[in-house]
Amino acid sequence: MRRYLLLFVLFLAACSQNTIAQEKRWLKQQITRLSSNSFHGRGYVNKGGEKAAAFIQKHFRELGVLPFDTDSTYLQKYFMAVNTFPGNMYLRLNKKELTPGADYLVDAGSTPYHTEKIKLKTVDLKKVKDSASWAKVKRQFKPHRGYLLKNSDTVSKYMKLSIRSFANEFLENVFIVPKHGKLTWIVRQDTIPATILYVEDTVMPKRVTKAAITIDSKFEPNFKNFNVLGYIPGTEKPDSFIVFTAHYDHLGRMGRHTIFPGAHDNASGTALVLYLAKYFTEHPQKYSVAFMLFSGEEAGLIGSKHYAKSPVFPLEQIRFVVNLDMTGDATNGITVVNADTRKKEFSLLNRINLAKAYVPRLNERTQTRNSDHYSFSEAGVPAIFIYGNGTKPYYHDVFDVAKELSLENIDGLSRLLVDFTRELSNGK
């Protein structure tokens, strides 16, 4: 008898291992898809973002997630300004052609620039220590020229000025700015009159004197963008909502040959929200559970800000928001932003995790403005932001690809969120 019992326990363990593997495989599939070239970095070039929205919408429809809209669309449309790079991108320093993305990044607010040959004057900014020395150095710059700026970090350190705000003063100049360490790209909603190229210093030729540059950029004052919204009605209190949010957008493309895949940021959170949608359609809760996939996050939380201003049901009906951003690797556990102001919910998460050991550790962090939970916090809605504590440094660069993601403990995180939702729905 005992032997049968043991066999049965082993069988159960094998089954649960199996579902964990299945769950991870499913999540990996969605992340790989969303960060593949066909979504163009889920940004503003080649309709990358729009394709991602359609992909999410298709999932919602197949799963049986309900739309809020009476026209049965899951899409909430809005418009935003954005500077884009749909065309050519070429940089040659002396005789060395550099690779966009890996070797250099263009400032995201840069104006277009085309030249077969421009002379570069090297200006060393190491002597900048105060406004007097800064004024002296600045006198060297003239409009419509090319400059190589050495030791540019003094300007931010002593003058509290970014190279980009400084470059704003000089019409149609080109600035080549050597950078040491990781190159990190962003999205800009405004433009500057200059063109700035941040170049990885280890790939720069010695004594750079000339450059060939082609930068095509296009400012879109009214770019059409979409949030994707859906929900599973609650069985007992359908007017109370637990909301899972994640931004599906990323940085898109920087020219014809460079894509920012954004696997960790935030195909991973998007996939996790889709997984929760899948789970809760099969296991409805007492409260309604809503799923909101936002766009425009990388440009400054534009999609979620728009949502907070134009919600599809009263914000007061939201019991709690859990925002998921960068959840593709939780090797060292997770961090919970707003743990201090949402003590009750944070201790509930901790209690569940201590009992079930889903993830190695829950770290606490105070409010941050760097993801979509912030738009809800600002509107007075209780919200936390969860991200994974992973092991890879790839962030806002061309190396944030699906195969670099361990997905370590992501299954544990999904279970933690399921249990948490159930407890909240039970009035905890």
Ligand SMILES: [Zn+2]
């Ligand atoms: Zn993000």
